[in-house]
Every structure is written in C-alpha cells, then in structure tokens.
Amino acid sequence: MSSPLKILVVEDEYITQKTITVYLTEMGYDVVGTAMNSEEAIEILQSHTIEFALLDITIQGDKNGIWLADYIQQHFNIPHVFLTAYSDNDTIRQALATNPYGYLIKPFQKAELFSAIEIAVQNYNKTLSAIQKPKDDFLFIKHNEVFEKVFLNEVEYIESQKNYLLIVTAEKTFRHRSTITDFINRLPDNFLKTHKGFIVNLNKIKSFGNNYIIIGQHKIPISKTYKEEISQKLNDFISKG
Incomplete structure (x- = not known):
C-alpha cells in the first residue's frame, strides 16, 4: 500500500x-x-x-x-x-x-x-x-502532486505514454515522468517487457494467450518482437513456481 x-x-x-x-x-x-x-x-x-x-x-x-x-x-x-x-x-x-x-x-x-x-x-x-535491486525495492512516485512510496512488488503493469509512464497497482494508477527504456533498468527480474509500450509483473499474471497477458481486468498485448522471449520466461517462471 x-x-x-x-x-x-x-x-x-x-x-x-x-x-x-x-x-x-x-x-x-x-x-x-x-x-x-x-x-x-x-x-x-x-x-x-x-x-x-x-x-x-x-x-x-x-x-x-x-x-x-x-x-x-x-x-x-x-x-x-x-x-x-x-x-x-x-x-x-x-x-x-x-x-x-x-x-x-x-x-x-x-x-x-x-x-x-x-x-x-x-x-x-x-x-x-544505481543501487543493486533488493527484493522489496521501491520508488517515490508522484500522485496528485504528492510523492508516495510505492513498492515495486505492488506494481501490476506499466504502460508507456511517450515521456510518461502509467504505473498501475491494484490501489492506484501513478503518472511518472520517465521513458520505458530507462524505467525497465530499474526493475527486478520478475518484470518483463511484452511490447514497446508495456511492462508486466510476472507475479501478477492471471492468465495468458499467444498475443496477450491478463492481469486483473486488464489485457496486455504481446508483440511479435517479444513473443519468443516471453514464452521462454513464462515457462521458466511457471516451472519455478
């Protein structure tokens, strides 16, 4: 929270x-x-x-x-x-x-x-x-003009909107100034890019198909560029789980 x-x-x-x-x-x-x-x-x-x-x-x-x-x-x-x-x-x-x-x-x-x-x-x-990512990593992210501490394990997925990102949790959606390329370097290994404009938290996936991932009520696209990598990582994730 x-x-x-x-x-x-x-x-x-x-x-x-x-x-x-x-x-x-x-x-x-x-x-x-x-x-x-x-x-x-x-x-x-x-x-x-x-x-x-x-x-x-x-x-x-x-x-x-x-x-x-x-x-x-x-x-x-x-x-x-x-x-x-x-x-x-x-x-x-x-x-x-x-x-x-x-x-x-x-x-x-x-x-x-x-x-x-x-x-x-x-x-x-x-x-x-620049610090090695701990398991309970967090960022301070602005919401309604006030910075809030957001733990990354609460993030469901991230959507790019040019120079801003929508960082979606079950509780709130934050609008954070960053590019998706810069932000993904900040995330632990359970976050995966599915599309040039989307990153998902593997721990939050409800189900998935050939071209999409379901998280909560949201359908996240999988592009051809990332399809093979995603398939491998999802299989690895399931076998570990």
Missing part, C-alpha cells in the same frame, strides 16, 4: 517550524515529527518511519544540522534537504559534504519548498537506480 511521503522537520524557530509544517500538510505530505535539536530528531528517527528530512543547519544544542545530516547519512537511507539563512562558502562546503539532495535559503515560499522536495526526490530515485 502506498502512502504520502513521511517527513521529519528539524527547525528551532517555532514560527518557521510551524509554517513549514502547515505548508507540507497543505501539499498533502505527512509530517511525522518536528524537532528543535538533534537529540529530539534522533528519537523521532528511531521510533517512527521517516522517509525524508528537512534540516535547519543552525539548531539548538552542540550538534548542528550538518552533524545530524551526517548521522542520518550513516544510519538511515533517506534523503535530506538543508534549510538555512546562511549561504557563505564555508557553510555550503560543510553541508555538501553530507551529500544533501537540496539546499533551501531562508526565507522561502511554499512553491520553493515544493520544488526543493520534488527535485530531491527525483535525485534520490536516480540514486536508488
């Missing part, structure tokens, strides 16, 4: 923290926790599922936002974006050393926060694509 991105906000100015939380909630994101310092943030990270962190660099306590970002980098596989009123070279150099997915200078508007999250998530997805 997919759900809106779960976000941690670390900001020690109460009004700014409240404003960011309101912005994120209005966008449709799930603000799981807010913290004034690194200790509070770590407690939230350890006790809740967090998928994204917004980190003010200058926060209460001895351990600043850069220290916290480094801690997150070492212990949690989640992207972070820095919030700061400082844009001097030394601050930027220290911040970049933690491999952030974005850097937002205060004061900022809601639209700028929205864009920073979108760019960060897209870059994070690209990073995931």
Whole structure:
C-alpha cells in the first residue's frame, strides 16, 4: 500500500517550524515529527518511519544540522534537504559534504519548498537506480502532486505514454515522468517487457494467450518482437513456481 511521503522537520524557530509544517500538510505530505535539536530528531528517527528530512543547519544544542545530516547519512537511507539563512562558502562546503539532495535559503515560499522536495526526490530515485535491486525495492512516485512510496512488488503493469509512464497497482494508477527504456533498468527480474509500450509483473499474471497477458481486468498485448522471449520466461517462471 502506498502512502504520502513521511517527513521529519528539524527547525528551532517555532514560527518557521510551524509554517513549514502547515505548508507540507497543505501539499498533502505527512509530517511525522518536528524537532528543535538533534537529540529530539534522533528519537523521532528511531521510533517512527521517516522517509525524508528537512534540516535547519543552525539548531539548538552542540550538534548542528550538518552533524545530524551526517548521522542520518550513516544510519538511515533517506534523503535530506538543508534549510538555512546562511549561504557563505564555508557553510555550503560543510553541508555538501553530507551529500544533501537540496539546499533551501531562508526565507522561502511554499512553491520553493515544493520544488526543493520534488527535485530531491527525483535525485534520490536516480540514486536508488544505481543501487543493486533488493527484493522489496521501491520508488517515490508522484500522485496528485504528492510523492508516495510505492513498492515495486505492488506494481501490476506499466504502460508507456511517450515521456510518461502509467504505473498501475491494484490501489492506484501513478503518472511518472520517465521513458520505458530507462524505467525497465530499474526493475527486478520478475518484470518483463511484452511490447514497446508495456511492462508486466510476472507475479501478477492471471492468465495468458499467444498475443496477450491478463492481469486483473486488464489485457496486455504481446508483440511479435517479444513473443519468443516471453514464452521462454513464462515457462521458466511457471516451472519455478
């Protein structure tokens, strides 16, 4: 089941923290926790599922936002974006050393926060694509302008629409900006291209014929180009099953 991105906000100015939380909630994101310092943030990270962190660099306590970002980098596989009123070279150099997915200078508007999250998530997805694919691989995919975590084992099939893909699950259909060639390289071995415009999840196949595959109520075409390969893979899949 997919759900809106779960976000941690670390900001020690109460009004700014409240404003960011309101912005994120209005966008449709799930603000799981807010913290004034690194200790509070770590407690939230350890006790809740967090998928994204917004980190003010200058926060209460001895351990600043850069220290916290480094801690997150070492212990949690989640992207972070820095919030700061400082844009001097030394601050930027220290911040970049933690491999952030974005850097937002205060004061900022809601639209700028929205864009920073979108760019960060897209870059994070690209990073995931370079990692060896685990069994429960996932992507953050936008739905109604909000990124949601979608596990690939829930995807039934994918349909190409030029520079966009329709990623179909039993629950929702996501519209994701990517080409089918780029996206298939991101998928585990149980995904199979049946046509220049379609990819199917072998685990979701209900039945199949010479020229089609049935998944749920959907009939997915099999083109001549992929027919022999599909036949072999389906036979292999059935024998393993």
